[in-house]
Amino acid sequence: MPQSDLLPGGAPGAGGPLIRFDGVVKRFGANTVLDELDFTVDAGERVTLIGPSGSGKTTILRLLMTLEKVTGGVIWVNGEPLSHMRGKGGLVRAGEKHQREVRKRIGMVFQQFNLFPNMTVRQNVTEGPIHSLGVSRDEANQRAEELLDLVGLGEKIDAHPTRLSGGQQQRVAIARALAMRPEILLLDEVTSALDPELVSGVLDVLRGIAESTDITMLCVTHEMHFARDVSHRVLMFDQGKIVEEGPPEQIFGDPREERTRTFLHAVLDHG
Amino acid sequence: MAWDWEFTGRIIPDLLSGLVVTVQATVLGYALALVLGLAVALVRRVPVVGPLLHAVMEFIRCTPLLVQLVFVFTLAPGGISAFTIGFLVLGVHYAAYTAEVYRSGIEGVPPGQWEASRALSLPAHRTWGAVVLPQAVRRVIPALGNYLIAMFKDTPLLFAITVGELMYQASRIGGVYFRYLEAMTLVGLFFLLVSVPSAVLIRRLERRYAAV
Ligand SMILES: Nc1ncnc2c1ncn2[C@@H]1O[C@H](COP(=O)(O)OP(=O)(O)O)[C@@H](O)[C@H]1O
Ligand SMILES: [Mg+2]
Numbered sequence: 001m002p003q004s005d006l007l008p009g010g011a012p013g014a015g016g017p018l019i020r021f022d023g024v025v026k027r028f029g030a031n032t033v034l035d036e037l038d039f040t041v042d043a044g045e046r047v048t049l050i051g052p053s054g055s056g057k058t059t060i061l062r063l064l065m066t067l068e069k070v071t072g073g074v075i076w077v078n079g080e081p082l083s084h085m086r087g088k089g090g091l092v093r094a095g096e097k098h099q100r101e102v103r104k105r106i107g108m109v110f111q112q113f114n115l116f117p118n119m120t121v122r123q124n125v126t127e128g129p130i131h132s133l134g135v136s137r138d139e140a141n142q143r144a145e146e147l148l149d150l151v152g153l154g155e156k157i158d159a160h161p162t163r164l165s166g167g168q169q170q171r172v173a174i175a176r177a178l179a180m181r182p183e184i185l186l187l188d189e190v191t192s193a194l195d196p197e198l199v200s201g202v203l204d205v206l207r208g209i210a211e212s213t214d215i216t217m218l219c220v221t222h223e224m225h226f227a228r229d230v231s232h233r234v235l236m237f238d239q240g241k242i243v244e245e246g247p248p249e250q251i252f253g254d255p256r257e258e259r260t261r262t263f264l265h266a267v268l269d270h271g
Numbered sequence: 272m273a274w275d276w277e278f279t280g281r282i283i284p285d286l287l288s289g290l291v292v293t294v295q296a297t298v299l300g301y302a303l304a305l306v307l308g309l310a311v312a313l314v315r316r317v318p319v320v321g322p323l324l325h326a327v328m329e330f331i332r333c334t335p336l337l338v339q340l341v342f343v344f345t346l347a348p349g350g351i352s353a354f355t356i357g358f359l360v361l362g363v364h365y366a367a368y369t370a371e372v373y374r375s376g377i378e379g380v381p382p383g384q385w386e387a388s389r390a391l392s393l394p395a396h397r398t399w400g401a402v403v404l405p406q407a408v409r410r411v412i413p414a415l416g417n418y419l420i421a422m423f424k425d426t427p428l429l430f431a432i433t434v435g436e437l438m439y440q441a442s443r444i445g446g447v448y449f450r451y452l453e454a455m456t457l458v459g460l461f462f463l464l465v466s467v468p469s470a471v472l473i474r475r476l477e478r479r480y481a482a483v
Contacts (some may be wrong), residue, residue: 066389101395103389110387114383114386116384116401118402118405127391128392128398132393152456
């Protein structure tokens with residue numbers, strides 16, 4: 001893995017955490033998914049979110065990506081409120097323009113890849129830089145080539161995504177997210193939709209990125225070995241609350257909470 | 272009444288000129304239906320204006336094309352040719368249908384495509400123009416093609432407002448010579464000759480765009 005400036009770095013040292021959830025409430029109708037959730041993530045930190053299905057992990061990432069709106073509370077990114085902006089008399093709900101600006105610092109890789117099937121691999125990777133960052137086409141192309149080499153798909157640059165395997169598509173999606181030079185990378189069960197033999201290729205790429213950059217990562221995964229290798233901290237969720245948190249050695253090696261133990265047993269039995 | 276080949280030969284040129292008008296009205300009306308329908312499908316998503324437009328389109332779909340043609344023809348100011356009124360009414364009428372087709376195409380684009388566009392901070396014109404519409408239109412090409420054939424088969428209604436299309440020519444010939452057999456048979460034949468290959472072509476498109 002190259003150590004160059006190819007990959008985005010962490011946040012400029014603003015002091016304080018890069019991400020702060022401050023009493024965040026999220027409801028879908030009568031269903032309260034997150035109830036006054038507080039947690040912080042530092043710049044350059046890699047945090048893994050684990051927990052049973054339905055515990056709100058995806059919702060947390062989607063809130064950060066502004067794909068969902070908070071019901072209450074505030075999410076701060078780099079000292080800026082994500083879902084709100086400073087208005088007269090305190091914080092007001094953010095408009096679309098403010099959200100687009102904050103969103104540029106955050107990249108997301110989805111479980112189902114969500115590549116644009118009507119575009120080539122190259123167009124998928126250059127679309128964001130050209131049309132939302134205003135990067136020149138030449139520069140975007142060059143960066144796309146470098147990133148596709150990095151994920152081992154340099155020779156597929158002019159292929160259509162539908163011609164690629166799931167593992168290859170997901171690696172393109174990773175390149176697409178990195179092309180935006182995000183400070184924060186959100187990964188939502190990025191290997192769950194893959195055939196088992198394709199999982200390790202994707203995880204290797206992510207390990208490489210984790211080792212060679214100081215990009216902040218929030219990662220939801222059931223791949224416990226991967227989580228142990230790359231993350232600085234693990235958050236165990238249940239029913240929208242943090243049950244337990246700590247370094248991976250402690251959470252996986254010596255979990256304190258019964259809930260964590262049963263969850264890990266269940267996952268390890270199936271994996 | 273026996274078939275008269277010599278008479279058939281004599282009326283073919285007039286009928287062919289009618290067929291040209293029929294095809295012209297179809298092409299122009301269809302182009303209008305494609306563009307206007309897309310515009311309607313997009314504006315329908317706008318609050319207040321959208322539901323209003325939807326009501327107008329519902330009204331258009333619920334009244335017969337023939338009535339619309341005669342109504343507009345009667346009320347239109349002088350100086351506008353019957354042909355112009357004909358293809359405009361055809362186009363607007365069918366836009367009410369193509370708008371629904373586009374709408375279903377847009378709704379068929381998976382939510383993940385919108386979310387990926389959002390995650391890349393794409394501006395609205397790229398999300399629509401480069402991601403959503405290309406995928407939406409692709410999946411409705413066969414349905415749009417079916418409306419082309421349907422519209423083509425509706426063009427004889429233009430006869431009612433004196434547009435010199437195929438049906439008009441045939442009945443004019445019938446009226447002059449008191450012979451309808453040859454002219455009407457040829458009308459049917461001409462319609463078949465255009466419709467059947469078009470239908471085959473559309474089935475092919477359907478298969479080609481079925482994937483993705
Ligand atoms: N768009 C939505 N509408 C309604 N309920 C939702 C929606 N998204 C998530 N939920 C609910 O929120 C809860 C948490 O879901 P999610 O964040 O996907 O959990 P996880 O990723 O941990 O499995 C679940 O009960 C789920 O049914
Ligand atoms: Mg999830």
